[in-house]
Amino acid sequence: MTSRTISEIRLVNGSTGDPALFIDYPGRDNAYLFDAGDNSSLDMERLGDLGTVFITHHHVDHFMGLDRIVRANLDRDKTLAIYGPEGTIRKVYDRVKSYEYPYFPFQKIVLEVHELLPSIRRTARLECSLKFPEPEVVESSWDNRVVCDAGGFTIEAAFADHTVPCLAFALVEHAGIHPNPQALANSPLRPGLWVEHVLDQLRQDADPATLLTIGDGSFRLDALRKRYFIESPGSRIAYVTDTAWNERSQPGLLSLAHRANRLYCDCFYADAQATQAEKYLHMTASQTAEFARRAEVDELVLIHFATRYRGHYHELVDEVRATFPRVTAEFEGAENRSRNEQRSSRERED
Ligand SMILES: [Zn+2]
Ligand SMILES: [Zn+2]
Numbered sequence: 001m002t003s004r005t006i007s008e009i010r011l012v013n014g015s016t017g018d019p020a021l022f023i024d025y026p027g028r029d030n031a032y033l034f035d036a037g038d039n040s041s042l043d044m045e046r047l048g049d050l051g052t053v054f055i056t057h058h059h060v061d062h063f064m065g066l067d068r069i070v071r072a073n074l075d076r077d078k079t080l081a082i083y084g085p086e087g088t089i090r091k092v093y094d095r096v097k098s099y100e101y102p103y104f105p106f107q108k109i110v111l112e113v114h115e116l117l118p119s120i121r122r123t124a125r126l127e128c129s130l131k132f133p134e135p136e137v138v139e140s141s142w143d144n145r146v147v148c149d150a151g152g153f154t155i156e157a158a159f160a161d162h163t164v165p166c167l168a169f170a171l172v173e174h175a176g177i178h179p180n181p182q183a184l185a186n187s188p189l190r191p192g193l194w195v196e197h198v199l200d201q202l203r204q205d206a207d208p209a210t211l212l213t214i215g216d217g218s219f220r221l222d223a224l225r226k227r228y229f230i231e232s233p234g235s236r237i238a239y240v241t242d243t244a245w246n247e248r249s250q251p252g253l254l255s256l257a258h259r260a261n262r263l264y265c266d267c268f269y270a271d272a273q274a275t276q277a278e279k280y281l282h283m284t285a286s287q288t289a290e291f292a293r294r295a296e297v298d299e300l301v302l303i304h305f306a307t308r309y310r311g312h313y314h315e316l317v318d319e320v321r322a323t324f325p326r327v328t329a330e331f332e333g334a335e336n337r338s339r340n341e342q343r344s345s346r347e348r349e350d
Contacts, residue, residue, distance in 0.1 A: 005173060005232050007181035011264065011301065013038055015329035016313060018061040019241045019303045021264055023171060024049065026184040026191050030150070034169055034239045039065035047072035052148070054155065055084035056241055057166035058091050059350035066095055070109070074101075074128065077108040083147055083157075085165035088115040089124045093135050096126060103131055116142060116157060116167060151199065152178060158252030160243030162281045168240040170256045175234035177202050183228045189214055198224050238297070241266040241304050242350075244278065245287035257295040265291060267302040267316055267329075270309065282306075285319035292324045300327040 005025065012020035018037030025031075030051025033039070037060070039047065047069050056062050073080050082092055092113050101107065111126040113135075121142040124135035147155040152174050160166040177199065184191045194214045201210060201221055208222035238257035243249050243266060257263045268282035277284045282304075283291070292300040302320060305313050313331065320327045 005178035005181065005230065005235075007185070009237075011303065011330050012041055014331055015267075015302050016305045016307075016310070016331065018065075019056075019239075019264075019266075020065070021239050022046070023237070026179045026181040026195065032155075032171065033069070035062045035241070036065040036069060037061040037063065039068055042068075044068075044072040048076060050080060051078075052081040052083070052150075052155075054147070054157075054167075054169050054239075055082065055088060056160065056168065056239075057085055057162055057164050058087060059164065059242065061350050062242070063091070066092065070096060070111070073109050074107050075104075075109075077106075079110040079112050081148070082111055082113045083155075083167075084113075084115055085167050086115055086117045087165065089113045089122060089135055089137060093124075093126055093132070096132055101128070101131075103128070105129075114147075116147065117165075118159065119144060151196070152176065152203075156256060158256040159249070160240065160253070161246060161249040162242045162244070166242050168238070168243065168253055168256055170236055170238040170260065173232060173235045175232060177225070177229050178232045180228055180230040183230075187228065189217075189228075195228070198229070202229065236260040238263045238265075238295075240264065240291075242268075242282060244281040245283050245291060250291075253291065254295050257291070257297055260295065260297045262299045262301060263292055263295065263297040264301045264303050266304045267320060268304050268306045270316055271319055273306075273308075285316050286323060289320040289323035289327070292320075292327070298326065300324055302327060302329045305329070 006023060007026045008024040010022040012022050019035050020037055020039055021034040023032045031049040032052050033050055034054045036053055036055055053069060107128045109128045113124050115122045119142055121140050122137050124137045126132055126135055145156050147157045154172045156170045156172060157167045160168045179195050202225055206221055210221040211218050238260040240253055265288050266283045267285055267288040269277040269284045271284050271286050274284050305316055309316055317329050
C-alpha cells in the first residue's frame with residue numbers, strides 16, 4: 001500500500017514498455033507524470049489533467065510522448081510545469097517550435113520548463129499567446145534535492161548516472177491531512193477547487209465551525225473534515241530509471257529512495273548481461289535488488305525490462321526476488337503490445 005490518499009497511480013506501460021508513471025490526487029487538476037515516452041494509453045483528457053511532467057532524460061523512450069502532452073494542453077488556460085535534466089529547455093522549445101500554430105486566442109498554454117544541473121536551476125516560460133518567442137532563461141541556485149513543493153507534497157530529485165544527463169525523482173507526501181479519494185469518489189459534491197480551499201483551512205487550523213459554501217450548499221468545516229479527509233502518516237514513492245549502480249550514483253539514489261513505500265526501479269538487464277549494463281549504464285537485477293534492500297524500501301516494482309528478455313521476463317523478477325522478496329512487475333497489456341511491435345531482436349539500449 002503506497003498511500004491511501006492517491007486516487008490513481010498507474011505504471012502506464014507496465015514493466016516492459018517505456019517507463020512512465022502517472023499519479024493523480026483527488027480534487028486537484030494537476031496530475032503528475034514521470035517520464036514522457038509512450039503515453040498512448042493515456043487519453044487526451046488524462047493528459048489534460050497534468051500539472052507537472054518530470055522527465056528523467058531525453059532518450060526517445062522517455063521523451064517522445066511530449067507532443068501528445070502539449071497537444072492535450074494547448075487550448076487550456078494553464079501553466080504546465082516540466083522538469084528535466086540539462087538541455088530540457090532547448091529540447092522542449094525545439095519540439096514545440098517544430099509545429100505551426102494558428103495561435104488562436106484560446107491557445108493559452110504556458111510551459112514553465114526547468115532544467116536541473118548540479119547546484120543550478122534554469123527556468124524559462126514558453127508562452128503560446130506570445131507565439132513561443134526564443135526562451136529567456138533565468139538561472140538560480142538549487143539545493144540538489146527539492147524540485148518543487150506543492151501543498152502537502154514535495155518532489156525531490158537525485159542525479160542518476162546514465163549515458164546522457166539523467167535524473168531520478170521521488171514524490172514525498174507530507175504527514176498530515178489529505179483528501180480521501182474514496183470518499184470523494186462517492187461524494188455528491190464534485191471534487192473541485194473547494195477541496196484545496198478546505199485543505200488550506202484545515203492546515204491553518206481554522207475554526208471547526210467555519211461555514212463554507214460549495215455549489216448551492218453551505219457546510220461546516222469539521223463536517224467536511226470528517227467526511228472527505230484523512231490523516232496520512234506520509235509516504236515516499238521513488239522513480240529511478242536508466243542509471244548505473246556505482247559509487248557515483250549510489251549516495252544520491254539511496255538517499256532519494258530511503259525507506260520509500262514503493263520504489264519503481266530500472267531492471268534492464270539480467271545478471272548475465274552485467275557487461276552491457278556497465279557499458280550502457282543501466283541496472284542489473286541483482287543491483288536493483290541490492291538498491292531496494294539497502295534503501296530499506298517497503299515494496300519494489302521493476303520497470304524498463306530490456307526487450308531481449310521477451311517471453312521470459314519472469315527470470316528478471318526471479319533474480320531480484322532471490323535477494324529482495326517484496327518485488328513485483330506488471331505485465332498486463334505489455335505482452336500484447338510487444339506482440340504488435342515485432343521489434344527486431346537487435347537490442348536497443350536507451
Ligand atoms: Zn530508457
Ligand atoms: Zn536512457
